[in-house]
Amino acid sequence: MNEHKEIIIGMFGFGVVGEGLYKILQQTPSLNARIKKSCIKHPGKKRNAPEELFTTDKDVLLFDDEINVIVEVIDDSVAAFDIVTTALKNGKAVVSASKKMIAENLEELLQLQKETGLPFLCEAAACASIPVIRNLEEYYDNDLLHSIRAVVNGSTNFILTKMFDDKLDFQDALILAQQLGYAESNPSLDVEGYDAVNKWVILLNHAYGIVEKSDKILFTGIQNIQLRDASVAKEKGFDIKLVAQAKTLLNGKVAAYVLPQFVKLDDQLAFVKNEFNGVVIESGFADRQFFYGKGAGSLATGSAVMSDISALRYDYKYEYKKLYHHKPKELTNDFYVRVYISFNEVKSIRKDDFEWIEEWHAGLERSYLIGVIHFQKLQNTNWWKEDGVSLILTADGIIEEIDSRNAKKRSLELAGIL
Ligand SMILES: NC(=O)C1=CN([C@@H]2O[C@H](COP(=O)(O)OP(=O)(O)OC[C@H]3O[C@@H](n4cnc5c(N)ncnc54)[C@H](OP(=O)(O)O)[C@@H]3O)[C@@H](O)[C@H]2O)C=CC1
Numbered sequence: 022m023n024e025h026k027e028i029i030i031g032m033f034g035f036g037v038v039g040e041g042l043y044k045i046l047q048q049t050p051s052l053n054a055r056i057k058k059s060c061i062k063h064p065g066k067k068r069n070a071p072e073e074l075f076t077t078d079k080d081v082l083l084f085d086d087e088i089n090v091i092v093e094v095i096d097d098s099v100a101a102f103d104i105v106t107t108a109l110k111n112g113k114a115v116v117s118a119s120k121k122m123i124a125e126n127l128e129e130l131l132q133l134q135k136e137t138g139l140p141f142l143c144e145a146a147a148c149a150s151i152p153v154i155r156n157l158e159e160y161y162d163n164d165l166l167h168s169i170r171a172v173v174n175g176s177t178n179f180i181l182t183k184m185f186d187d188k189l190d191f192q193d194a195l196i197l198a199q200q201l202g203y204a205e206s207n208p209s210l211d212v213e214g215y216d217a218v219n220k221w222v223i224l225l226n227h228a229y230g231i232v233e234k235s236d237k238i239l240f241t242g243i244q245n246i247q248l249r250d251a252s253v254a255k256e257k258g259f260d261i262k263l264v265a266q267a268k269t270l271l272n273g274k275v276a277a278y279v280l281p282q283f284v285k286l287d288d289q290l291a292f293v294k295n296e297f298n299g300v301v302i303e304s305g306f307a308d309r310q311f312f313y314g315k316g317a318g319s320l321a322t323g324s325a326v327m328s329d330i331s332a333l334r335y336d337y338k339y340e341y342k343k344l345y346h347h348k349p350k351e352l353t354n355d356f357y358v359r360v361y362i363s364f365n366e367v368k369s370i371r372k373d374d375f376e377w378i379e380e381w382h383a384g385l386e387r388s389y390l391i392g393v394i395h396f397q398k399l400q401n402t403n404w405w406k407e408d409g410v411s412l413i414l415t416a417d418g419i420i421e422e423i424d425s426r427n428a429k430k431r432s433l434e435l436a437g438i439l
């Protein structure tokens with residue numbers, strides 16, 4: 022695109038994110054970008070913009086030769102994929118914030134970018150205002166990237182903060198997250214971890230060149246976390262966060278998941294409160310780096326969309342270096358994790374699945390254990406996701422190998438001696 026050419030945008034969606042971008046563009050004339058038309062779903066809705074801006078006919082945007090950029094910020098992943106594919110095939114650059122659509126169609130989107138040679142930018146789709154995708158793309162070498170740990174969902178982080186710091190109940194905290202524009206239209210996508218794992222699919226791709234569907238990545242959300250878990254965490258000097266993690270193991274493969282986790286109070290992620298997100302990256306020589314910023318909300322997300330639009334001026338597109346220029350990393354489930362599990366009834370727990378159990382606290386209303394389990398066992402079963410069972414990864418979650426000392430400990434425990 023010519024550096025001085027006006028950017029003429031066709032924008033799909035005028036909700037939390039779309040309206041945020043509209044306001045931002047009004048306040049940044051230096052960008053030389055304007056929204057020519059916005060396609061929405063419900064024409065009757067009252068909007069904070071002139072009526073003539075809107076249409077419900079997608080072709081008015083997709084087949085307008087003057088429009089050179091399509092911004093897609095709608096909440097329907099099937100319609101979004103159709104819009105994005107048509108736009109790219111019609112020669113238009115695309116900016117999208119729709120992580121669900123991207124995660125569901127990653128392979129096809131990669132192929133389309135290859136075929137058309139056009140930019141498809143989606144910085145807002147993961148960690149909203151934090152420029153994490155571009156950093157993973159441009160800064161980190163595949164072999165030197167040791168691990169990424171992140172809080173990637175603003176709504177669940179907001180709910181956990183409000184519940185445990187401000188003593189709000191779960192439902193009230195969720196309603197507040199919805200009113201503030203943080204939650205997805207279907208908030209169970211946030212609460213049950215789907216949104217976080219969709220973002221993780223996108224980030225694993227830019228970080229390691231991994232192309233995987235979200236159902237191949239172990240995840241859960243915060244739906245089963247209890248106030249009692251927060252008290253145990255506090256007693257032990259931890260906070261609870263929904264953490265997405267990817268770690269390169271000694272064999273070069275990558276362990277990846279999204280799970281609630283105990284986080285030490287001096288860990289950077291413990292500092293991430295409310296709708297903020299945080300990303301801790303460990304890499305060779307640079308050691309540890311921490312990215313922090315708003316992970317949801319109208320202007321915060323709009324600002325990431327704006328940054329992508331602005332990057333189009335100098336023809337920026339993702340090169341997917343880890344996928345196309347390096348040897349992409351492989352995911353593995355062959356490692357162990359140390360988990361805390363609280364439960365109402367002991368019969369909900371599959372004790373035999375554990376390599377060993379280190380702590381066992383029987384309470385009148387709720388009990389808990391801490392034990393080591395093979396990751397594949399969690400991947401293959403669902404008992405730990407059932408109502409009444411709450412699984413939280415411990416702070417030192419990943420164990421690559423177990424030694425015979427621990428196997429012996431397990432035998433003693435099974436024999437009732439420990
Ligand atoms: N909210 C946030 O903080 C963030 C959201 N996102 C993502 O951005 C996208 C938009 O989110 P958000 O703005 O919060 O959602 P909203 O629910 O606030 O807005 C959705 C918009 O999409 C429009 N829409 C739905 N279906 C269609 C369709 N088929 N054609 C045209 N327009 C359609 C709706 O139209 P109408 O107004 O007529 O109902 C509405 O304007 C989602 O994919 C979300 O996951 C990403 C990062 C952060």
Ligand SMILES: N[C@@H](CC=O)C(=O)O
Nearest residue numbers: 174175176203205317
């Ligand atoms: N619902 C999402 C919005 C941003 O991606 C979240 O809460 O993080």
